[in-house]
Amino acid sequence: MAGPMHCYRHPKRETRVSCATCGRPICTECMRPTDVGIKCPEDARLPRGARAGTMKPNQILWSFLAGLAVALVGIPVVYVILTLPFQWLISAAAGYGAGTLVNRAGGRNGGTLAISISVVATAIPFLVRLAPPVLAGGNVSPISIAAMIFAAVAAGLANRQL
Numbered sequence: 739m740a741g742p743m744h745c746y747r748h749p750k751r752e753t754r755v756s757c758a759t760c761g762r763p764i765c766t767e768c769m770r771p772t773d774v775g776i777k778c779p780e781d782a783r784l785p786r787g788a789r790a791g792t793m794k795p796n797q798i799l800w801s802f803l804a805g806l807a808v809a810l811v812g813i814p815v816v817y818v819i820l821t822l823p824f825q826w827l828i829s830a831a832a833g834y835g836a837g838t839l840v841n842r843a844g845g846r847n848g849g850t851l852a853i854s855i856s857v858v859a860t861a862i863p864f865l866v867r868l869a870p871p872v873l874a875g876g877n878v879s880p881i882s883i884a885a886m887i888f889a890a891v892a893a894g895l896a897n898r899q900l
């Protein structure tokens with residue numbers, strides 16, 4: 739069994755806690771509780787920018803929920819859009835809106851996961867609309883397929899970190 743460690747900032751104080759990031763032992767006075775465990779004051783103070791692209795578990799959950807909402811709400815929307823003129827343009831705008839929603843739900847981190855969720859969630863309603871005729875051996879308008887691609891790309895672009 740390992741003996742007690744000593745706080746790296748107060749060498750005389752014994753502790754059994756160490757920083758989740760750097761592993762240095764820290765005493766109760768020095769420990770800082772964070773979302774990802776107890777940290778030393780230096781690591782707890784790291785700027786948000788240093789963690790860009792990583793989402794907290796609840797942000798990941800919200801991203802998935804937003805993606806699910808986009809996919810469900812998107813189905814009737816896509817049915818309407820694909821009957822309109824300039825459907826590719828409207829699809830791109832709708833996809834951008836959907837991507838923005840997922841991005842905000844995920845704490846605006848714009849990570850790979852947020853981009854993936856946005857793209858997939860945006861493409862699902864189009865697949866629901868376009869897959870049955872294809873499976874039935876029918877033809878799908880190339881414009882409709884272009885609309886799906888525009889929407890998915892726009893959803894991904896909405897997650898770019900500016």
Ligand SMILES: [Zn+2]
Pocket residue numbers: 757758759760761762777778779780781
């Ligand atoms: Zn540390």
Ligand SMILES: [Zn+2]
Pocket residue numbers: 745746747748751764765766767768
């Ligand atoms: Zn200390």
